[in-house]
Amino acid sequence: GAGVSQSPSNKVTEKGKDVELRCDPISGHTALYWYRQSLGQGLEFLIYFQGNSAPDKSGLPSDRFSAERTGGSVSTLTIQRTQQEDSAVYLCASSVGQGLNIQYFGAGTRLSVL
């Protein structure tokens, strides 16, 4: 597609349930990033992929969070046993490579944990 695509756009779940968020990067972009934005806050880095490997996963807040990327393309962010503090907008971005390349963002997935 022309841009970064994220699905679902909105997700409402109950506390304790698992959720999967999907990101489809711009075709040809080898680097993919996940960020989280809580209400009225800046962006918090979660994890970044170069190809299928994750050189930096330092931002994952707990072991309930995991992410994978397959085929150098689509990535899935999984949150297990969701908590209310996980409620946020999860943003995915991609770039042609790591380093000083422009990151293009998707529209985000708004996660609400009840």
Next chain:
Amino acid sequence: AQKITQTQPGMFVQEKEAVTLDCTYDTSDPSYGLFWYKQPSSGEMIFLIYQGSYDQQNATEGRYSLNFQKARKSANLVISASQLGDSAMYFCAMGGSTLGRLYFGRGTQLTVWP
């Protein structure tokens, strides 16, 4: 350590006037870049402009220009001839040549009034 600081939580400007949004940074990476993104109320992150640390001239993109003062570690965004559609949250971000992720400031909410 990398750090981005935006000291203006909110700014107001009248339509057709120019406005400067402040951003200061700190990094130990000799090769780095500064990025500005716009986030309207709809939530998407829109890339505006980029400045590399070794670029000799200040970056410009249409009505956007970046006032880069390396010695002062500042990278202020200047928007000329403000339009009502410029009302949004603006984020300054920094990346490094050896980094994957971007470091974001907390943002400045710009309101353009008629």
